[in-house]
Amino acid sequence: MTAELGLAALWLAAALAGLQLLAGALALAGRGTSLAGIVRPVAVVQGVLALVAFLCLIAVFAETDLSVKLVAMNSHSLKPLVFKIAGAWGNHEGSMLLWVTVMGMAGGVVALVERRLPEPTILATLAGQAFVSLGFYAFLLIASNPFERLFPVPEEGNGLNPLLQDLGLAFHPPTLYLGYVGLSVAFSFAIGALVTRQVGPAFARAMRPWVLGAWIFLTLGITAGSYWAYYELGWGGWWFWDPVENASLMPWLAATALLHSVSVLAARDALRAWTVMLGVVAFSMSMIGTFLVRSGILTSVHAFAVDPQRGSFILALLAINIGGALTLFALRAGTVTEGERFALVSREGALVFNNVMLSAILGIVLFGTLYPLVAEAMGAKVSVGPPYFNPMGALFAVPMLVVLAIGPMLRWRRDSFPRIGRQLVIPAMLVGAGLIAMVAIGGVGILPTLGFALALGLGWASVLPLKGRNLRRTPLPVWGMVIAHFGIAVSLLGMSCESAFSVEKLVAIKTGDATGVGPWQIKLDAVQPMAGPNWTALEARLLVRYGDHGKVVQIDPQSRSFWAPPQQTSESALLTRWNGQLYAVLGGEADDGRWQLRLWWKPFVPLIWLGGVLIALGGLLALIGRVASDLRRIFAREKIAYRRGRMADLERAQSEDPS
Amino acid sequence: MQESAENMAQTERMAKGTVQGTIKAKHQRLVLLVIALVVLIGAALLAAWALRNQASYFYVPAEIQAHPPESGRAVRLGGMVAKGSLKTEADGVTIAFAVEDGKARVPVRFKGIVPSLFVEGSGVVAEGHMGAGGVFEADNLLAKHDENYVPREMKDMTREQAEKVMRETTR
Numbered sequence: 097m098t099a100e101l102g103l104a105a106l107w108l109a110a111a112l113a114g115l116q117l118l119a120g121a122l123a124l125a126g127r128g129t130s131l132a133g134i135v136r137p138v139a140v141v142q143g144v145l146a147l148v149a150f151l152c153l154i155a156v157f158a159e160t161d162l163s164v165k166l167v168a169m170n171s172h173s174l175k176p177l178v179f180k181i182a183g184a185w186g187n188h189e190g191s192m193l194l195w196v197t198v199m200g201m202a203g204g205v206v207a208l209v210e211r212r213l214p215e216p217t218i219l220a221t222l223a224g225q226a227f228v229s230l231g232f233y234a235f236l237l238i239a240s241n242p243f244e245r246l247f248p249v250p251e252e253g254n255g256l257n258p259l260l261q262d263l264g265l266a267f268h269p270p271t272l273y274l275g276y277v278g279l280s281v282a283f284s285f286a287i288g289a290l291v292t293r294q295v296g297p298a299f300a301r302a303m304r305p306w307v308l309g310a311w312i313f314l315t316l317g318i319t320a321g322s323y324w325a326y327y328e329l330g331w332g333g334w335w336f337w338d339p340v341e342n343a344s345l346m347p348w349l350a351a352t353a354l355l356h357s358v359s360v361l362a363a364r365d366a367l368r369a370w371t372v373m374l375g376v377v378a379f380s381m382s383m384i385g386t387f388l389v390r391s392g393i394l395t396s397v398h399a400f401a402v403d404p405q406r407g408s409f410i411l412a413l414l415a416i417n418i419g420g421a422l423t424l425f426a427l428r429a430g431t432v433t434e435g436e437r438f439a440l441v442s443r444e445g446a447l448v449f450n451n452v453m454l455s456a457i458l459g460i461v462l463f464g465t466l467y468p469l470v471a472e473a474m475g476a477k478v479s480v481g482p483p484y485f486n487p488m489g490a491l492f493a494v495p496m497l498v499v500l501a502i503g504p505m506l507r508w509r510r511d512s513f514p515r516i517g518r519q520l521v522i523p524a525m526l527v528g529a530g531l532i533a534m535v536a537i538g539g540v541g542i543l544p545t546l547g548f549a550l551a552l553g554l555g556w557a558s559v560l561p562l563k564g565r566n567l568r569r570t571p572l573p574v575w576g577m578v579i580a581h582f583g584i585a586v587s588l589l590g591m592s593c594e595s596a597f598s599v600e601k602l603v604a605i606k607t608g609d610a611t612g613v614g615p616w617q618i619k620l621d622a623v624q625p626m627a628g629p630n631w632t633a634l635e636a637r638l639l640v641r642y643g644d645h646g647k648v649v650q651i652d653p654q655s656r657s658f659w660a661p662p663q664q665t666s667e668s669a670l671l672t673r674w675n676g677q678l679y680a681v682l683g684g685e686a687d688d689g690r691w692q693l694r695l696w697w698k699p700f701v702p703l704i705w706l707g708g709v710l711i712a713l714g715g716l717l718a719l720i721g722r723v724a725s726d727l728r729r730i731f732a733r734e735k736i737a738y739r740r741g742r743m744a745d746l747e748r749a750q751s752e753d754p755s
Numbered sequence: 756m757q758e759s760a761e762n763m764a765q766t767e768r769m770a771k772g773t774v775q776g777t778i779k780a781k782h783q784r785l786v787l788l789v790i791a792l793v794v795l796i797g798a799a800l801l802a803a804w805a806l807r808n809q810a811s812y813f814y815v816p817a818e819i820q821a822h823p824p825e826s827g828r829a830v831r832l833g834g835m836v837a838k839g840s841l842k843t844e845a846d847g848v849t850i851a852f853a854v855e856d857g858k859a860r861v862p863v864r865f866k867g868i869v870p871s872l873f874v875e876g877s878g879v880v881a882e883g884h885m886g887a888g889g890v891f892e893a894d895n896l897l898a899k900h901d902e903n904y905v906p907r908e909m910k911d912m913t914r915e916q917a918e919k920v921m922r923e924t925t926r
Contacts, residue, residue: 483811694867
């Protein structure tokens with residue numbers, strides 16, 4: 097029953113999306129001004145219905161209703177409840193339903209709260225949102241119905257990929273989806289502004305919270321995904337340039353560029369066409385990412401669908417949406433009048449430079465991700481990894497980081513280097529000191545050396561915009577910028593230290609024997625069997641000590657065997673100190689009774705994810721600051737309107753009063 | 756506060772005087788566009804060049820024997836782990852085995868923890884490079900994780916090979 101309810105809600109929502117598109121388009125064409133009034137309410141109801149459908153799916157997963165095919169394929173009655181619920185979106189159909197739900201709800205929120213833009217722009221925006229949604233509704237209902245029934249009903253479900261049975265993973269996809277779909281709103285705003293030729297600061301202010309929100313979620317999603325890969329895969333690395341990781345990085349790069357150009361547009365009315373273009377590109381990257389991950393043309397834990405029909409469907413959606421938007425852009429970009437001008441050395445100049453650098457990095461990542469597909473079409477099987485991505489990315493990231501350190505100190509419109517020169521002395525000295533230190537240590541690669549030095553300089557430079565300000569009166573968005581930029585320095589420092597100073601040890605030892613890695617002394621105390629709700633495991637008890645005088649601590653890496661579906665995973669054990677992390681993985685048992693252990697000492701590695709969290713926090717502060725000032729403006733306007741009304745009433749009363 | 760007021764006044768003066776003077780009125784957008792395009796095309800060309808040099812090609816043993824990749828270049832080797840070839844060295848963590856595709860065999864050395872479903876007769880993709888003496892030095896081994904995951908390159912294996920993989924790894 098719940099499944100049918102969900103399906104009905106989904107069909108209704110799709111129909112409403114069609115209505116929203118039709119009414120919006122007709123009203124814009126001037127043929128049904130009476131229809132204009134229904135667009136906003138329809139958008140709200142559509143969002144609510146999509147949510148109902150999604151809640152229904154969660155309900156059938158929570159009760160493990162095995163007569164629903166999706167549940168039977170992906171769930172298991174013995175799974176802990178939280179993973180049953182997370183299983184609702186841990187598969188292709190459910191994740192696409194989550195996508196349209198978030199998209200529908202975002203459209204509903206725009207319809208409810210956005211009152212600053214001219215009404216035609218909003219109509220065009222909501223119609224655009226409905227157009228994109230409609231494609232995804234069709235995809236769900238035609239090619240991947242999440243509520244399909246199964247007969248005969250199986251006795252037990254297939255279970256969920258054990259790698260995905262992890263709390264972090266339960267919240268990783270929704271976080272990324274919120275980011276992807278937030279960018280769909282930016283996309284729709286860009287379409288709306290292009291259609292009605294209303295590209296200006298008001299458009300930028302309406303779009304900015306959505307870009308910021310999407311960007312925060314993407315940042316958190318990427319950070320969480322990286323940490324998950326780090327501890328769950330047991331390979332000791334934190335970024336593999338896996339196509340799936342790239343699929344989340346590309347929208348982030350585009351959103352970062354968009355975030356900055358939208359700020360220029362809001363503050364200075366410059367970069368009009370560029371901002372619109374980035375709005376289109378950012379969501380295109382989200383869809384390309386989804387296509388890569390969901391179409392099954394790439395194999396990984398994320399590739400749920402291996403059904404060619406689905407791949408073609410997403411590809412068609414991609415072509416229609418991106419192609420349509422780019423065509424519209426080509427037709428209309430010329431009619432978007434040029435914004436304000438600025439000198440090369442100015443805040444805008446620095447932001448444009450970094451926009452171009454980010455776009456170049458985006459291009460590099462996109463090329464590297466798609467190249468294996470292109471090569472395969474031509475008959476060669478290749479894979480592209482760190483030897484390509486690292487140096488090529490760094491080529492553009494290094495100048496970007498330099499300008500990132502300087503840019504926030506520059507003034508809008510026009511500035512000169514001599515004016516800010518003195519402030520840059522200390523960061524420049526820090527960069528020099530960092531370079532010298534790394535060269536003195538010796539044996540460190542070029543990229544970690546550069547990264548370390550730049551991180552020091554950027555860390556200092558990033559807080560300089562606060563200099564001379566009254567900290568209590570500093571606006572939240574400025575705090576946000578400072579914290580996010582500082583977060584980049586922190587993350588970069590973590591990456592460089594991890595790359596430069598990690599120590600690895602691979603040994604096979606008997607229980608009772610000791611070994612060591614870096615400053616750690618490690619004793620293999622015992623290896624014991626363990627059992628969990630849907631797995632059994634071998635657990636090693638390691639007694640570890642930092643240096644000669646540290647306290648002895650116990651850590652327990654596991655090698656787990658799941659039985660539904662049958663698969664083994666290694667649960668690494670991590671021990672975090674202020675200056676780094678000890679990372680232990682239990683391998684197999686050799687014939688002579690020795691156990692394989694893989695151990696790493698990774699100095700300062702947690703800074704990578706701490707930096708990511710700081711970046712997101714900076715975004716959050718900026719978002720709060722922007723939304724608060726928007727609200728203040730709305731209230732102030734209403735107050736003025738109210739007072740004017742009162743004055744008018746009074747005047748009327750006075751003029752009517754004969755005395 | 757006063758400083759910022761001065762700044763603003765200064766910026767105003769500059770805006771009126773110099774900005775419009777130095778940058779030819781209508782052309783800024785064009786100049787920006789050209790610069791951006793040049794950088795992006797440069798990035799694309801660089802990427803294409805780097806991809807040719809850095810992409811890691813996939814080989815099966817027969818191809819390795821016919822056209823060995825230059826030693827040191829990152830490549831991937833895929834095939835079946837030959838029966839009876841798997842040996843663990845004295846340190847307990849280095850293994851040696853041979854990968855075969857029915858036509859040729861390539862010896863492989865790997866130091867590390869092997870994937871749990873890595874056994875003789877199963878399919879494997881080894882990432883690494885050709886070392887001295889025709890031994891493939893693997894940095895990483897990818898084996899079948901579960902029935903839904905097959906290394907992409909192994910999809911093209913012959914039917915018998917694929918069935919063998921299924922039998923061996925889904926026991």
